[in-house]
Every structure is written in structure tokens, then in C-alpha cells.
Amino acid sequence: MYELQCPACNKASQYNFLDYLLLCPFCSATFKFHAETGQKELFGDHYIVPNLLDAATIKELALEWLRRIHHKPGAVDKEFYVVDVQGFSIPLWIVSLEGHTAWKGLVRKQNRSIMSHSANDFLVETGQFRRSYRWAISARSNICETWGLTRLHEPTEPISVEWDGFPFDSTFSRGRLMAEEQRSAYEGRHYFEFKYANSLPILGIQVDENEGLRRAQNHVELYHYKLACLNADYLIDYRTELEVAGIQLIHVPIWKVGDIYRPKSLARHFYRSKEKRLIIDGYAKGVLSGELAMVYHDKVMINAYVTALAAAFFFLLGISWHPALLLVSLFALMIAGFSVFTSLKRRAAKEEEELQKLSASIGRSSSTSQIKAP
Numbered sequence: 206m207y208e209l210q211c212p213a214c215n216k217a218s219q220y221n222f223l224d225y226l227l228l229c230p231f232c233s234a235t236f237k238f239h240a241e242t243g244q245k246e247l248f249g250d251h252y253i254v255p256n257l258l259d260a261a262t263i264k265e266l267a268l269e270w271l272r273r274i275h276h277k278p279g280a281v282d283k284e285f286y287v288v289d290v291q292g293f294s295i296p297l298w299i300v301s302l303e304g305h306t307a308w309k310g311l312v313r314k315q316n317r318s319i320m321s322h323s324a325n326d327f328l329v330e331t332g333q334f335r336r337s338y339r340w341a342i343s344a345r346s347n348i349c350e351t352w353g354l355t356r357l358h359e360p361t362e363p364i365s366v367e368w369d370g371f372p373f374d375s376t377f378s379r380g381r382l383m384a385e386e387q388r389s390a391y392e393g394r395h396y397f398e399f400k401y402a403n404s405l406p407i408l409g410i411q412v413d414e415n416e417g418l419r420r421a422q423n424h425v426e427l428y429h430y431k432l433a434c435l436n437a438d439y440l441i442d443y444r445t446e447l448e449v450a451g452i453q454l455i456h457v458p459i460w461k462v463g464d465i466y467r468p469k470s471l472a473r474h475f476y477r478s479k480e481k482r483l484i485i486d487g488y489a490k491g492v493l494s495g496e497l498a499m500v501y502h503d504k505v506m507i508n509a510y511v512t513a514l515a516a517a518f519f520f521l522l523g524i525s526w527h528p529a530l531l532l533v534s535l536f537a538l539m540i541a542g543f544s545v546f547t548s549l550k551r552r553a554a555k556e557e558e559e560l561q562k563l564s565a566s567i568g569r570s571s572s573t574s575q576i577k578a579p
Contacts, residue, residue: 289463298417310437458487
């Protein structure tokens with residue numbers, strides 16, 4: 206920490222020089238400090254989205270979301286416990302840009318067999334599409350410091366997301382829990398002042414606009430490549446041109462909620478409680494991302510435990526009372542074994558899919574570096 210005078214109000218304060226932009230705690234001015242020359246440069250394109258929530262309201266919103274997705278809404282207050290509520294005002298670089306993509310590919314004829322690979326089974330088609338974005342990029346060095354921020358982009362198209370950026374308008378307009386009409390987070394922004402954070406910690410800006418712009422362009426190019434692949438069975442060629450209109454810095458209120466599910470039914474003997482998390486927008490009151498209390502693996506394993514105990518029970522009953530119950534025991538044991546096999550197979554397939562994505566990402570990176578090499 207070093208002491209500097211603000212170039213706007215001339216008041217001295219302590220600043221962290223690891224931050225790219227410095228924020229005056231007295232007048233809320235944003236400025237750059239050039240350590241080599243000692244010059245200070247005011248940065249004016251800085252905004253903040255007001256935080257309209259507090260911890261108590263966030264807790265109630267989290268419980269309301271759980272009531273909507275839980276199979277027994279009335280049991281949420283008894284079985285779910287909110288154990289952690291934290292809020293931050295996170296800096297994002299918002300890049301306004303437009304992407305135009307032209308593609309060419311082979312499309313299989315609908316009246317042909319899928320197993321056939323004759324040249325007559327495909328048509329050569331071309332197309333193009335144009336989309337405009339306000340693309341958000343984290344201005345923090347560690348993009349994983351807050352859970353869920355690296356996977357906020359959930360497109361309606363059936364594609365996998367392999368980047369940390371997201372289209373700001375569409376992402377922050379979904380998942381709202383309030384019925385009343387509200388402006389979007391971007392429309393509700395103000396010029397940066399600490400008072401709009403309403404006691405939320407203001408996280409510092411550690412990434413400059415050049416890196417934010419570069420990452421946004423890479424994300425949109427990859428996004429358009431995946432969209433182009435949806436139009437053809439075999440993509441032959443594609444080209445994306447980007448037009449950047451501008452870049453802004455916006456602090457956005459984000460709340461992280463941790464909850465634990467402790468069922469009151471017999472499932473409590475087979476389910477190990479784990480903390481699940483939610484990300485809630487502090488302006489529009491929407492759940493941006495959330496984890497379910499019980500996923501497919503948990504349900505299948507509970508079924509395996511129950512049927513395994515039933516198999517043991519009927520086995521003992523068959524030995525001591527009637528041999529016919531041994532068939533019931535065998536049937537229950539088969540169900541338990543099939544449940545475990547299904548769960549392990551699905552988990553292995555998921556891990557293999559993630560490994561393939563990683564390999565493909567590394568392959569694309571190496572191909573790009575070879576193309577750019579002189």
C-alpha cells in the first residue's frame with residue numbers, strides 16, 4: 206500500500222499499486238497511476254450498477270428459488286439451511302461489438318440413411334449471421350475467485366461453453382424472481398460512486414482494457430464458430446469479422462449464497478449433506494446460477510443403498526423362513542448393481558467428455574499459434 210493524492214480532490218489515501226485503476230475513497234474518482242513517470246490520469250468511462258438488496262432479502266430469495274425447484278415446496282423451510290451469504294461489487298469490462306460470420310458446409314439430405322456416406326448424400330450450403338453484444342469480461346486476475354462467474358453464459362443453443370465471458374444483457378435479464386417490470390442492469394448503471402454499492406465490498410480492477418478487449422474478441426469468435434457448426438454436419442469453412450464500438454468498465458453487485466440440504470425423510474440416512482451455492486444478481490434480483498441439492502448421481506446411489514439393504518433383508522428372510530424370498534433378494538441385488546453401474550458409467554462418460562473438450566481446446570490453441578508463427 207502506498208499513499209497518493211487523488212488528482213480530482215487532492216486528498217491523500219492508501220492505494221494498492223497492483224490494481225490497474227485506483228479508486229479514490231473520498232470523491233469516487235477513478236484514475237491510472239504511471240509509476241515510471243509519476244503521472245496520474247483520470248478514467249471517466251467507469252460505471253456502477255446499484256446494489257438494491259441486503260443479506261436478509263438475499264436469504265429469502267434463495268429460499269424462494271429452492272421452493273420453486275424442490276418437489277416439496279412446503280418442506281424447504283425445514284430441510285434447507287442457508288449457511289453463507291456474501292456480496293461483492295465485481296468489475297467487468299463491457300465490450301460493445303458486432304460479429305458477422307459467413308460459413309460453408311456439408312448438410313446431409315434428410316431422405317438418406319444416416320449410415321450412408323455417399324457423395325450424393327450431402328448438399329453444399331452456405332449462410333451468414335450477424336449478432337450484436339455487450340460482452341462482459343472479468344477485470345479480476347483470478348476469474349475463479351468467486352464460484353459460478355466462469356459459467357454464467359448459458360446459451361439457448363445446444364453448445365458447450367469454454368470461456369469465462371458472457372453476453373451481459375441476456376445473462377443478467379434471466380432468472381428473475383420478482384414479477385414487477387425492471388430496467389436491465391446495463392440501463393440502471395450510474396457513474397461510479399461508492400454510495401451505490403450500499404455497503405458491498407468494491408473489488409479492485411486488475412485487468413486493463415486491452416486484455417479485456419482481446420479476450421472478448423476471442424470469446425465471440427469461438428462462440429460464432431460453435432454457432433456455425435450447428436448449421437452444417439461438416440463445416441468446410443467459416444470467417445468471422447468483428448466490429449468493436451467501445452469498451453466500458455462497470456461494477457456489478459453479485460451475491461453468493463451457500464445452502465445445505467438435510468432431508469427429514471429416510472433419505473437422510475443415505476445422503477451426505479454438501480454445501481450448494483447460488484449466484485444472485487444484486488440489482489435485478491435474479492438467480493444467475495445455482496446448484497441443485499440432489500443431482501442424478503445422488504438419487505441413483507440412494508436407490509442403490511436402499512435396494513442393497515432390501516436384498517440383505519430378503520436374503521436373511523429367505524434363509525430363515527421361505528426360499529422363494531431369495532429370488533426377491535436376487536432381484537433387489539440386481540437393481541442395486543445396475544444402479545451403481547449406471548452411475549459410474551455416466552460419471553466416466555462425463556469425465557471423458559471433459560477430457561476431450563480440454564484436448565480439443567489445446568489443439569485449437571496450438572493450431573492458432575502455428576498459423577500466427579512467421
